[in-house]
Amino acid sequence: MSKGTVVLAYSGGLDTSCILVWLKEQGYDVITYLANIGQDEDFEAARKKAESLGAKKVFIEDLRTEFVEHFIWPAVQANAVYEDRYLLGTAVARPCIARRQVEIARREGAQFVSHGATGKGNDQIRFELTCYALYPEVKIIAPWRIPEFYNRFRGRTDLMEYAKEHGIPVPVTPRAPWSMDANLMHISKPSLQSTDQCHECVTLCVFQSRAPADLYLMTKNPEDSPNVQDVLEIEFKKGVPVKVTNMNDGISKTTALDIFSYLNEIGGKHGVGRIDIVENRFIGMKSRGIYETPGGTVLLKAHLDIETFTMDKEVRRIKQGLGIKFSELVYNGFWYSPECDFVRHCIAKSQENVEGKVQLSVFKGQVYILGRESPKSLYNEELVSMDVQGDYDPCDASGFIRINAVRLAFTLKSKNGCLLKPAHTYASSFFIYFSSAG
DSSP states (O other), rough: OOOEEEEEEOOOHHHHHHHHHHHHHEEEEEEEEEEEESOOOHHHHHHHHHHTTTTTEEEEEEEEEHHHIIIIHHHHHHHHOOOTTTTOOHHHHHHHHHHHHHHHHHHTTTTTTEEEEEEEESSSHHHHHHHHHHHHTTTOGGGGHHHHHHOOOOSHHHHHHHHHHEEEEEESSSSSSSSEEEOOSSSEEEEEETTTTTTHHHHHHHHHOOOOGGGSSSSHHHSSSSSSSSEEEEEETTTEEEEEETTTTTOOOOSSHHHHHHHHHHHHHHTOEEEEEEEEESSSEEEEEEEOOHHHHHHHHHHHHHHHSOHHHHHHHHHHHHHHHHHHHTTTOOSSSSSHHHHHHHHEEEEEEEEOOEEEEETTEEEEEEEEETTOOOOOOOOOSSSOOTTTTHHHHHHHHHHHHHOOOOOHHTTTTTOOOOOOHHHHHHHHHHHHOO
């Protein structure tokens, strides 16, 4: 008798294929779900593989446009960057994937959902918080946190043996010593390690070795990139790109998916968006991540420029703090939390006047801003000109400076002990005040 129906987030790879068969061994009916969010994948081959392994149903969902419009664009509006460097390509994708998984589970009457995320990473948190936020009564099966599973499969070798025993197609060549996540926004290599390596070897690999050249798939080595720059003009409305035009050849894109894909193409051609970092996982450990985010990097530079051009200084100061908070919430898996919803609405409000065009050069791993224009610009050339006085009286600066200097002078006097009056002076003042008040 079946224990129930489970919707498995399926990739077609070794891990989730073994999980599919293992779930069936445990007595579950398995529905597999594969999200197309722009990764290079043979989706039909994955479908046939899942069906051959006994999946009750197979869903392959094209979420690329939804991913860009509902998840990447809010990140662009926020200038979302985690710990000053990571543009959140994986973190932004997980709530998009999990949301559709929950929709399928509800529609199919499935009581369970499952995923192949490890017990040490961020993705288990991101997937599961989304599932619980949107389907509170769902039960989650996380095999890599179940002792019977992780004690049985201690590494890739165990998975390969299990696959051979159960007729699961396996790779014919050894896997590179790093895991990889790919989507429309980026490619990430969150660890340079093999599951069969000892801890000492992993530590050496992660912290001392340079990433091999063949690790990069989305971007060219900047040294090998073209010797001619691509000049792009990106048009924004409400903080979102609505058009990109290549000024070299006149190519223009106007839909969300086409815009982002084209920026990936141009950025990747010039080697833009490579980073190699050590980051702090939410679960409490540091990990090395190597990321390629070409289109996202180009958009970050362009959006920062047009935002500063059109947004009030104090509004932008508050919005910068909201952007940092948004980045932390998304990284930690709280996309569907009430606080993240609030922050997103605040950021969207701040973008109402972020409108205009930015011209930039993409060349040899770098993005150079060339200029900008906007009907809602707050830049006043006459006001800042040294040749035209305009509505500004330079004499006013004297009082402005003196007022701001009051605090600095008091601070120095306090440090030198010159500010405090003798105690009896305060007592006298106190007595005089109350005597007169009486």
